[in-house]
Amino acid sequence: MADLLPWQAHLWTQLSERRQHAHAYLLHGPAGIGKRQLAEHLRARLLCQSPQAGFACGQCKGCLLLAAGTHPDTFTLEPEEADKAIKVDQVRELVDFVVQTAQLGGRKVILLEPAEAMNINAANALLKSLEEPSGDTVLLLISHQPSRLLPTIKSRCVQQACPFPSEVQSLAWLAQNLPALNVDEHRELLELAAGSPLSAQRLQEQGVREARALVVEGVKKLLKQQASASQLAEGWNAVSLILLFDWFSQWAHLLLRYQLSGDEQALGLPDMHKVLQYLGDKSTQAKVLDLQQWLLEQRQKVLNKANLNRVLLLEALLVRWASLPGPG
Template structure:
């Protein structure tokens, strides 16, 4: 059974309690808030032969087959390899599944995640099934970045924003999941994860606090001219590029905010307070804005899995960063 997260209670009651369902849902929201689990829970509820209230019973033939990943009327589509595209051939298999008759005499349910992983051809191949699914079929699309989806995909789905938990809910859930972490550590991890508690577990598992300390120390040494851009770029191999660009984008945004407000309470996490404040004081605003534009452009390339030379990209980032203080 998929985990039921407390911050999804209201949305779950709304979705599972419907007497009739849309033919396609687009469940969207930030990564790490449990959208996949919500979709799996809804799939189980839609396929269950003897539901108990708003949940699947877990005991009927349909539930047992689903738990064993052998349900003939359930279809899960995802990239064949992590961070790869969903290909048109995969979507064609989905289309063939949709036009078949349900083998257990009930619904057919498709779960596709992440929807933005479909390339253009795959997205176009899905359109007809989204518009006119055969029989009693429900398609559940999960997206972490709905802005990357074709408008024709989004318009054919009932779009459902999934809730981000509040700080107190996240802290309570994480306290049970990471009992050894202090409240201060949990709050720091939540900030690093953009408020997504499931992302906290992933980031903590990859050693994000150690990585963050390494990057912050490197940035400080760079500004003091104690280390070069090339050396730093080569030394950050273990830190994921999306994480690096998230941090630098965040620091630039904090610099701009401080330049406009002079509010020292809005400088972000304590490890970069002095650096952000120093750069905000020393860098002309037009250079900070140019840095932000460049970072956002490169971040988009990273997100889109462009074929980038990692070391050269980070060198370019660090050279620009080191040149922020002073006129120009």
């Protein structure tokens, strides 16, 4: 189990010192800030037979079984495949677990992540267990996007916002966990991860800085007519589609902000400063707004796992991007 993160210390003190725990917690906040680690520490604390100084002891039978992955009184519910929905049959297994008697005579603890991955039928199947869990059962729901949850799910949980680390805390954590990189590289990763340090670490492991350099170089070649939209679409095959739409959506937003404010210091990462300034000066706000609307619509389709032709979609994106300079 990963260490408790420094920015969680105050919240952990509040949670660990409670004498009476709620039957269901909804731990929510942006992805990459350590909600899963917090939930796992709380699960260990709730299942520990001899907690010490607010933490699980790590030595009792319950702690040893949990560490071995064989504790009979805990249940973890996640999508069967990454980025897929949690299905109703999976929740029914959870419900069957809830009505069982705890085999070690203590609590039963359920960890569910991400809660928003439950489809409608799955969420409805969980409602009764959330409202009236059997025995001493605690459900720990983790959500990166609580706005996507049914109101009936949220109303049955104690909603706990998880702390977002400061830039100082994030940079210190990255310095410890990615010591081979310098502080400027840490800052770049942190900005790419929207300030979430754990996401920044994952991005580094996935080679995102190299992928972004490839994309930025391609965008510059496109505008100089040194590469075609179809060539770039084919060449970006290894780059995550959602990352591409995240970057282009952000660039469109920065373009609009620059056009409205004229602030050259608010153009995001330095790698795109000159490109965005050029496009901001040469494009109309109407064209940028139209592009931004299209990008957001396509991004939502990507998030919803729509059956899209990747190459044709990227070609369409790049044709629209290349047509920004010039009159309306």
